[in-house]
Amino acid sequence: MLLLRNLAFYTAFYLGSIVYVTAALLAIPFGRPRLRAVVRKWACYHRDCLLVCAGITIVEEGSKPDGPTLFAIKHESFFEAIDAPAHFADPVPFAKRELSLIPGWGTAAKYYGMVWVARDQGARALRAMVREARGHAADGRPLVIFPEGTRVPHGARGRLQSGFAGLYKMLGLPVVPVAVNSGPLYHRKLKRPGTIVYRYGEPIPPGLPRAEVEARVEDAINVLNG
16 A cells, blocks of 8 residues: 555656646746746645645644744755745745756746855855845745755754854844654655644744854754654
């Protein structure tokens, strides 16, 4: 049964994704609101595939603030990245620049409005990311970052990337840490039925020392590790 569920999920999701990526590219000439609506529908379609085919439900715990906020999310699987447009209102993800090279998807992502992370390129690249992120925040869009920088297995505590504290300081926005326990269910190969939980931590005000904000974020995003 598990194998049949996964076959149904992968078939439905990837065939549907071809349709949605094509629709996103066709929506570009009609403006970003139309494009973002298509992307949100794609993320919601992914949720539908998880529920119907894989038996995975999604719940939220805690309060999710509106407006310009930096959401720092635990990263256990691809789930968090795919689900972001369904989970937030027109979010601005920070994503590694290599993803912009994916044919079709990279073009749509560029026009959607993402902040590309150029790793190991120093302070100039950081300042450029901050300028771009501030522009999106001024439009009222939430910013989404995976402060660990890569996927971390469920139950493990990954170290926060050094750039996170720099972004926090330069953006001057409150940070909301978000724990998520997708790892045991959303494996790279086999998806398992169950419930994925998002848990929002208390907002962290801007202006705190680096050591304090990093400690608070790291503790809060790992509360579902047990």
